[in-house]
Amino acid sequence: MSPTTLEVKQLKKTFQEDLILNDLSFQLNKGEILSVVGPSGSGKTTLLRVLAGLESPTNGSLWMNGKDITATKANRRDISLVFQQPLLFPHMTVKENIAYGAKVSKKYSKPKIERLMEAIGMSRYRDHFPSEISGGQQQRTALARAMATEPEVILFDEPFSSLDPALRQDLRYWVRDFLVEQKTTALFVTHDMEEAMIMGDQIAVFQDGEFQQIGDASVLHHSPANQKVASFMGGHLILNENEFVPLAEIHLSTLEGVETRTFKGRLEHLTYQHGRPVAHISVPALASRVALPVGKFTADTEEVTLHIPTSCIQRFEVNHHE
Amino acid sequence: MKSFSLKPYLLFLPSVLFMLLPLYGLLTAVLNSFGRHRGWTLDYYRQIFESKRFVMSLAFSLQTALIATLLSILIGLVLTRSFYPILEKITPRVSVWIPMLFPHFVWGYLVILLLSETGVAAQLLTAAGWISDPQHFPVLTRDPHGIGIILTYVWKEVPLVILMLLPVYASIRPEYYALVDTLGGSVWNRITAVELPHLLPVLMETSLIIFSFTLSAYEVPALLGTTFPEMVSVLSYDWFYGSSWQKRPLAFAAMVSISFVLLVLSFIGYGYLNKARWRAVKGNRS
Numbered sequence: 001m002s003p004t005t006l007e008v009k010q011l012k013k014t015f016q017e018d019l020i021l022n023d024l025s026f027q028l029n030k031g032e033i034l035s036v037v038g039p040s041g042s043g044k045t046t047l048l049r050v051l052a053g054l055e056s057p058t059n060g061s062l063w064m065n066g067k068d069i070t071a072t073k074a075n076r077r078d079i080s081l082v083f084q085q086p087l088l089f090p091h092m093t094v095k096e097n098i099a100y101g102a103k104v105s106k107k108y109s110k111p112k113i114e115r116l117m118e119a120i121g122m123s124r125y126r127d128h129f130p131s132e133i134s135g136g137q138q139q140r141t142a143l144a145r146a147m148a149t150e151p152e153v154i155l156f157d158e159p160f161s162s163l164d165p166a167l168r169q170d171l172r173y174w175v176r177d178f179l180v181e182q183k184t185t186a187l188f189v190t191h192d193m194e195e196a197m198i199m200g201d202q203i204a205v206f207q208d209g210e211f212q213q214i215g216d217a218s219v220l221h222h223s224p225a226n227q228k229v230a231s232f233m234g235g236h237l238i239l240n241e242n243e244f245v246p247l248a249e250i251h252l253s254t255l256e257g258v259e260t261r262t263f264k265g266r267l268e269h270l271t272y273q274h275g276r277p278v279a280h281i282s283v284p285a286l287a288s289r290v291a292l293p294v295g296k297f298t299a300d301t302e303e304v305t306l307h308i309p310t311s312c313i314q315r316f317e318v319n320h321h322e
Numbered sequence: 323m324k325s326f327s328l329k330p331y332l333l334f335l336p337s338v339l340f341m342l343l344p345l346y347g348l349l350t351a352v353l354n355s356f357g358r359h360r361g362w363t364l365d366y367y368r369q370i371f372e373s374k375r376f377v378m379s380l381a382f383s384l385q386t387a388l389i390a391t392l393l394s395i396l397i398g399l400v401l402t403r404s405f406y407p408i409l410e411k412i413t414p415r416v417s418v419w420i421p422m423l424f425p426h427f428v429w430g431y432l433v434i435l436l437l438s439e440t441g442v443a444a445q446l447l448t449a450a451g452w453i454s455d456p457q458h459f460p461v462l463t464r465d466p467h468g469i470g471i472i473l474t475y476v477w478k479e480v481p482l483v484i485l486m487l488l489p490v491y492a493s494i495r496p497e498y499y500a501l502v503d504t505l506g507g508s509v510w511n512r513i514t515a516v517e518l519p520h521l522l523p524v525l526m527e528t529s530l531i532i533f534s535f536t537l538s539a540y541e542v543p544a545l546l547g548t549t550f551p552e553m554v555s556v557l558s559y560d561w562f563y564g565s566s567w568q569k570r571p572l573a574f575a576a577m578v579s580i581s582f583v584l585l586v587l588s589f590i591g592y593g594y595l596n597k598a599r600w601r602a603v604k605g606n607r608s
Contacts, residue, residue, distance in 0.1 A: 101506075
């Protein structure tokens with residue numbers, strides 16, 4: 001197993017009365033990429049700022065390669081942060097921006113800057129100013145600037161959220177491949193579950209100041225630890241605080257010879273995703289709304305019945321993975 | 323086809339009208355300095371640059387204006403940088419700007435009242451027993467080093483510097499500071515990479531305004547200066563309104579020379595700011 005690069009022990013952060021991080025503990029191994037996904041305003045950015053040293057924790061400790069860095073200032077930590085906005089220096093060219101990161105951290109070498117520019121595909125734009133390149137190119141340059149400091153860990157704070165969807169999609173794969181290629185240890189924060197699944201080896205669902213569950217996409221989907229994880233994953237209908245059913249097991253027609261639980265619903269919309277119709281159904285009994293991929297949709301009425309085979313109903317894992 | 327539009331020219335008209343008088347003054351001064359009514363000549367320029375009194379006066383003026391400008395910019399910058407979160411509130415901001423309400427000559431009198439050998443400061447120090455006699459108070463007004471002039475200008479121009487720099491500081495995004503920190507930068511890097519590029523155009527403009535004013539304004543050096551060395555403005559006034567009309571062209575030549583220095587400085591400043599790097603800060607494509 002790879003050695004532990006970053007270890008977080010019982011991290012706590014409060015702002016006045018608000019508890020933002022609640023006894024958070026986790027570790028990042030060398031070369032590992034962890035996605036942290038959670039709703040907007042859940043404190044993900046605060047977590048990154050504490051890790052980067054821009055905020056100090058109320059309690060708990062941070063360890064880098066076995067060394068306590070809790071009291072180390074941001075500029076002395078081997079941690080880089082890629083922000084939501086590219087934040088390139090407007091008066092510096094692409095090359096100067098990347099070299100700047102290396103120079104201030106005293107890790108400048110000309111071949112490295114050339115290599116990084118090559119890696120992000122910006123060699124021919126080296127003398128362009130940020131106002132002369134696109135948003136995607138700016139974000140790639142920002143990433144190269146962060147990488148130029150040769151950090152032990154690189155943190156990403158929703159770096160694609162200001163880009164248009166097509167560009168975002170391309171850049172996700174590009175950054176993921178880049179990080180794997182460079183064997184970089186990274187923590188990637190996003191509010192988008194799909195992005196979290198693409199970017200991370202492991203995904204941590206962050207809500208109410210703690211990780212509700214950490215695991216790969218398949219674990220989170222097949223065995224969500226609790227209601228919060230299941231609702232964030234979006235692939236299940238939550239029946240109550242203990243039970244859920246995967247959407248794939250829900251039928252809109254009667255199932256012969258199978259014991260089922262049924263719920264009345266109302267079809268509100270029919271949309272298409274990935275070429276398949278998706279029925280948006282509100283279920284008053286569960287006070288929820290479900291987006292159900294359906295094979296062929298022929299219902300001519302708004303009233304529908306959800307048939308759920310009892311054998312497919314699952315229970316949340318009581319002891320969620322830490 | 324684009325139709326001819328009169329609007330931009332009409333909008334330009336008020337500033338042209340406003341500039342007519344000073345431009346007429348400048349043109350007349352230039353023409354007179356070359357001896358318009360007595361046959362074209364460079365003689366007046368030769369005379370002033372051969373005159374020890376003028377050369378000393380020019381050197382003294384440049385030195386005084388430069389020191390006053392640099393001190394005003396430096397103090398204004400340090401004050402704004404240290405206190406801009408407080409200065410964004412209305413009361414502290416207005417109190418900083420109070421000196422701007424007073425005309426320069428009033429502020430000059432105030433400095434005399436406070437800092438002359440018979441002034442308030444000398445009296446207070448004597449009363450407190452720090453000096454035995456008000457006459458022992460250092461000569462800070464009407465002194466040969468221009469201290470009184472510099473003090474008056476610095477006191478008067480620092481609020482102007484704050485006025486100019488405050489919006490710049492308020493517009494700097496704090497994320498940039500966090501960025502420099504996470505890249506491993508120090509406070510110095512914050513200043514050079516984040517603040518200076520934003521400040522540079524404003525600092526350049528403000529310096530030019532203050533330098534031009536302190537170099538050429540009359541009332542403060544007239545109140546607080548000595549007869550030797552004297553500021554060029556005082557000397558020119560003397561030549562212009564003195565008993566001999568013969569010296570009027572010298573006054574023109576002196577002031578045209580000053581205008582020339584300021585024009586050259588302005589062109590250098592704007593030429594530098596017009597480089598692609600600084601245009602890029604404003605988001606203009608080169």
